[in-house]
Amino acid sequence: MLVTGRELLDDAQKNGYAVGAFNVNNMEIVQAIIEAAEETKSPVILQASQGGLKYAGVEYIAELAKIAARNASVPVAIHLDHGTDFNQIMKCIRYGFTSVMIDGSKYALEDNIAITKKVIEVASPVGVSVEAELGKIGGTEDDITVDEREATFTDPDEAAKFVEETGVDSLAIAIGTAHGPYKGEPKLDFDRLKTIRERIAIPIVLHGSSGVPEESLKKAISIGVSKINIDTDVRMAFAKGVTKVITGNPNEYDPRKILGPAKEEMRKAIAEKMIIFGSNGRA
Ligand code: G3H
Ligand code: 13P
Ligand code: ZN
Ligand code: NA
Numbered sequence: 001m002l003v004t005g006r007e008l009l010d011d012a013q014k015n016g017y018a019v020g021a022f023n024v025n026n027m028e029i030v031q032a033i034i035e036a037a038e039e040t041k042s043p044v045i046l047q048a049s050q051g052g053l054k055y056a057g058v059e060y061i062a063e064l065a066k067i068a069a070r071n072a073s074v075p076v077a078i079h080l081d082h083g084t085d086f087n088q089i090m091k092c093i094r095y096g097f098t099s100v101m102i103d104g105s106k107y108a109l110e111d112n113i114a115i116t117k118k119v120i121e122v123a124s125p126v127g128v129s130v131e132a133e134l135g136k137i138g139g140t141e142d143d144i145t146v147d148e149r150e151a152t153f154t155d156p157d158e159a160a161k162f163v164e165e166t167g168v169d170s171l172a173i174a175i176g177t178a179h180g181p182y183k184g185e186p187k188l189d190f191d192r193l194k195t196i197r198e199r200i201a202i203p204i205v206l207h208g209s210s211g212v213p214e215e216s217l218k219k220a221i222s223i224g225v226s227k228i229n230i231d232t233d234v235r236m237a238f239a240k241g242v243t244k245v246i247t248g249n250p251n252e253y254d255p256r257k258i259l260g261p262a263k264e265e266m267r268k269a270i271a272e273k274m275i276i277f278g279s280n281g282r283a
Helices: 005-015 027-040 050-056 058-071 086-094 109-126 146-151 156-166 190-199 214-223 232-248 255-277
Strands: 019-023 044-048 076-083 099-102 129-134 170-173 204-206 225-230
Touching: 005 019, 005 076, 005 129, 005 170, 005 225, 019 027, 019 076, 019 255, 027 044, 027 058, 027 232, 027 255, 044 050, 044 058, 050 058, 050 076, 058 076, 058 086, 076 086, 076 129, 086 099, 086 109, 099 109, 109 129, 109 156, 129 156, 156 170, 156 190, 190 204, 190 214, 214 225, 214 255, 225 232, 225 255, 232 255
Parallel strands: 019 044, 019 225, 044 076, 076 099, 099 129, 129 170, 170 204, 204 225
Antiparallel strands: none
């Protein structure tokens, strides 16, 4: 069934687990996520990035996700990941997304507050949840020093002010994760996470979570992370599945025989994450 992001995250926060938010670009990924969610009885979030919307189009993503959500035996939210454009956010809401992210993290605090409030003003009356970002979650390819990196982490005082002034539903924070695969093992600033948790009452979101070791994810959840974004690990499972077929049978030309095993690899990888997040058995 289709639900709002806030409904899922409130239950996760109350009960000490995290909901997985997985990026979708095509039918196979959507099906793999829903199959994993049903198998583990997990609530789940299907989310579309800027790249995903550009690749497939808002309409295709929205319709695929809505068909999946309506037919699923578990609660499913449809979320815009890293929204930056007000008009695109409006379009996503119009097409049935039940949650949107407004990523104003590149702006100064006051400007980030202002654009987040503008989105909440239109999303809240129609029951769409809003996620914002404070601090900068970079990419693993970003060439910056440790000091520079720490300067991008979320400031707990700013987080308290941001939440108070915007009334946002959930907040993505920067504590050392990065989008994409990691070169070494990511070091997360758990003390900072603890302080932020003490200062704000709303659900906290962790981006860049592919490649973060299981123990770190579990620790982050125990401190108070309620939504975990995963993209890269699912892409890697997809590539593993396709590569296996193509190398084992270079003459294979049937998309179903190439993408079917890839879907299976993604389903397994996603189900494993759901068990780490403790969302299994919550739906
Ligand atoms: O937010 C990061 C996601 O991994 C999206 O990446 O824009 O290439 O789809 P993408
Ligand atoms: P990863 O690709 O590192 O899993 O990050 C995903 C993400 O944060 C999407 O918003
Ligand atoms: Zn992200
Ligand atoms: Na990552």
